[in-house]
Amino acid sequence: MRTRKAGTALAAAVALAAVALPAAPAAADAPIEFATTVNGDAADVYAPAPGDIKADLPVALLLQGANVDKSNYAAYARAVAGYGFVVVVPNHQRVIFGQPGLYAEEAQAAWTVTWMKQEDARTGSPLKGKIDTGSLVLLGHSFGGAAGLTLTTGACVAPFCDTPTTKPAELKGGAFYGTNNLPPGGSVNPPVANTVPVALIQGTADGRATPAAAEGTYNAIQTPPKMLVSVTGANHYGITDTQAPAGALPDPSPQTVTQETSIKASARWSAMYLRTILGDVWSGVWLWGVGDAVDSSVTVQYVK
Structure with missing residues (x-):
């Protein structure tokens, strides 16, 4: 395991070598954004500007937090898309424990694989011929992150799976925010028998899904590579556009950094984690060897 606090002396040396925080390139034209449906669910799609697409783009399915509308993830989805992804953010309505609402489920991954293959072939799509139809990764927030984490094990577990589902062969890994598998009222995390790489992104001020x-x-998490990124001062809603998404339970713990800082x-x-597990060499160099030294907003642990 490697644990290193950002902002060490190594940061200065790296800075002298002109290594900086990676960011989405400045686009000469507007990024691609449009509305669609995925298995009947209304969804928003975010992708880089056409002029910035140099190769087929993997698809990142963002599984929403409980009762957090898809519109609340616009800034985060745009930011991830800028690194070279098609980010798909559905609103998935269903009933759990007798309560109707927006609750992600494991089956959405397979539905998104179907969607991305159809969209890549659809006449008139701004993404026609631009999607890597063999590569799906997951993003997730809170309840949605837990659904994604469960899917990485291949298990069908209530309330994240209504009927038995199969982990798509196209699924390559996931990065989940404000996510854990601690049972309600429990004190011991059960083993996570993941079959694809997993990263957890965690706000240090999260009062709903605690850092512990x-x-x-x-x-x-049993199978590396794995990573835990702690975002200093972020709370449970560090990736949403506002601190108070309508319909979602509030976080009693205030965030102490700006929303822009936690989202970025x-x-x-x-x-960068998802690009690395998809085989991008430069992303891997930054992720494993540089990132935690130059990014003062986080602390990183990993097993490579």
Whole structure:
């Protein structure tokens, strides 16, 4: 395991070598954004500007937090898309424990694989011929992150799975914010028998999904590579556009950094982790050897 606090002396040396925080390139034309449906669910799609697309783009499915409308993830989805992804953010309505609402489920991954293959072939699509139809990754927030984490094990577990589902062969990994597998009222994280790489992005001020629960989940993840990125001062809503998404339970713990700071840091580490597991060499150099030294907004643990 490697644990290193950002902002060490190594940061200065790296800075002298002109290594900086990776960011989305400045676009000469407007990024691609449009509305669609995924298995009947209304969804928003975010992708880089056409002039910035140099190769087929992997798809990142963002599984929403409980009762957090898809519109609340616009800034985060745009930021991740800028690193070279098609980000798909559905609103998935269903009933759990007798309560109707927006609740992500595991089956959305397979539905998104179907969507991305159809969209890549659809006449008139701004993404026609631009999607890597063999590569799906997951993003997730809170309840949605837990659904994604469960799917990485291939298990069908209530309330994240209504009927038995199969982990798509196209699924390559996931990066989940404010996510843990600690049972309600429990004190021990059960093992996470993941079959694809997993990263956890965790706000240090999260009062709903605590840093301790995330640490326990990280330790329970059985198969590396794995990573835990702690975003200093961020709370449970560090990746949403506002601190008070309508319909969602509030976080009693206030965030002590700006929303822009927490969104950018969370998107940066999610995207660079996912790019690395998809085989991008430069992203891997930054992720494993440089990132935690130059990014003062986070603390990083990993097993490579």
